[in-house]
Amino acid sequence: MPAVRFLDLSVSQPQRAELLAAVERVLAHGKLIIGPEVEELEGKLAARVGRRFAVGVGSGTDALYLALRAADIGPGDEVITTSMSWIATANAIALVGATPVFADVREDLNIDPASAAGLITNKTRAILPVHNQGKPCAMDELVEICRQRKLLLIEDCAQAFDAEYKGRKVGAFGDLACLSMNPMKVLAALGEAGMVFTDSVEWRDKLHALRYNGTLNREDCHWPSHNGRLDTIQAAMLLCRLDQLDACLARRRQIAEIYSRGLVDLTGQLEIPREEQHPPAEPGAQTGGTHRGSRDVYYTYTIRTARRDELMRHLEDHxxxxxxxxxxxxxxxxxxxxxxxxxWTRAERWVKEILCLPVHEKLTDEQAHYVVRCVREFFDGARKVKR
Ligand SMILES: Cc1ncc(COP(=O)(O)O)c(C=O)c1O
Known part of the structure; x- marks a missing residue:
């Protein structure tokens, strides 16, 4: 067993008992599909993100696919997205029959709004930014481009639930926003799960139909689709996880802080993630949050270094x-x-330099400091690290 694991999805007490009790409750009422927990979760997540509606679906991939379908995006349409994401983002665009067009990234490894704007054609229907690795995109610029060019904005928040841009949660900006809650995500089911957010009654109703074979009243099919509903058992467990989310995110931020403090002076050899600060809000502005900075949820703690592969081997050796x-x-x-x-010129360069350090909430301070020491040792090249 390595000293520091990248991921640890095991569940210990008292969370285990809470999850089992939630499953017991579902077994007792027996509404295994779209039971009351699905609706409760939809309501709580919509409120947390700041949207009118949330629609529970089977996965993050379903969320993207169904959101694009709800917006009637299909053959002949182009959707501009980032070049740096998990392939599910591009696949969803391709699966509805549209063409993904890939934009370059900025220093923060999120879509570059200028690059996206330069790719707009008369076939473009939407921009689909991904809040990559837990870090919010430059939403002001993206919202403005979409407003000016009359494009839909569809956010992929799969990796960034609860991240904030200028005091507003990601998922609150797009016409539609999509979430994955698979077991690796910060808000994690014990299997596959996803959610679509919108303020539109029409899209909410269409999503309800599309997630169940495109049927109205679960009988008559209007839009051929698949079965992409969220299981009640997953929703019940997600409600438990939601109660623990603040503690989990606070712990991730503490670990990230240990890394950032310990590594910041290596700039030049190694780039660390940075949280953007913004000027104070205008008096009376609706920020929906308590501050104006961007808040990363540290889905990963991604560093960049030209010596990435060597560093990875060095860490593995330790x-x-x-x-x-x-x-x-x-x-x-x-x-x-x-x-x-x-x-995607910059993305092509940086993809060879990125490395994610372990940042999950089960790491101890001691382990985080040990990671810092090992990274420093690699760059300082000197002392041997004691475990
Ligand atoms: C950015 C992004 N989009 C979409 C998805 C797809 O989500 P899921 O695995 O729940 O289908 C993921 C999952 O890792 C993701 O990271």
Whole structure:
């Protein structure tokens, strides 16, 4: 067993007992599909994100696919997205029959609004930014581009539930917003789960139909679709997880803080994630939050260094698991690379430099300091690290 694991999805007490009690309650009422817990979760997540409606679906991939379907995006349409994300983002666009067009990223590894704007054609219907690795995108710019060019904005919040941009939660900006709650995510089910957010009654109703074979009243099919509903048991467990979310995020931020304090002076050899600060809100402005900065939820703590592969080996030699998420840019996957359109020069350079350090809430301070020491030792090249 390595000294520091990248992920630890095991569940210990008292959370285990709470989850089992939630399952017991579902078994007792027996409404296993779209039971009361699904509706309760939808209501709580919509309120937390600041939207009118949330629709529970089977996964983050379902959320993206169904959101695009609800917005009537399909063959002949183009959707501009980032080049750096998990492939589910591009796949959802391709699955509705539209063409993904890939934009470059900024220093923060999120979509570059200027690059996205430069890719707009008369076929573009939407921009689909991904809040990559828990960090919010530059939403002011993206909202403005979409407003000016009359495009839909569809957020992929899969990796960033509860992250904030200028005091508003991600998921609160787009016409539609999509969430994954698979077991690796910050708000994690014990299996597959997803959610779509919107303020539109029409889209909410269409999503209800689309998540169940495109049927109205669960009988008559209006839009051929698949079965993409959220299980009641997953919703029940997610309600328990939601109660623990603040503590979980606070712990991730503490670990990130240990890393950032310990590594900040290595800038030049290694870039650490930075949280953007913004000027204070205008008096009376609706920020929906308590501050104006961006808040990362540290889905990963992603550093960048030209010596990435060597550093990864060094960490492994010291019992520390690290990962490259995601090592292949979306336009460079086999399924896309021959026909991929867009521009991704910076992403191409940086994808070779990114490395995710373990940042889950089960790490101890001691383990986090040990990671810092090992990274420093690698760059200082000197002393041997004592475990
Ligand atoms: C950015 C992004 N979008 C979409 C998805 C798809 O979510 P799911 O795995 O729940 O289908 C993921 C999952 O990892 C993701 O990271």
């Amino acid at each position: 019992g520390i698991e690290s990962r490259v998420r995601h090592p292949i840019l979306m336009p460079c996957h086999t399924a896309y690379r021959d026909a991929a359109r867009g521009s």
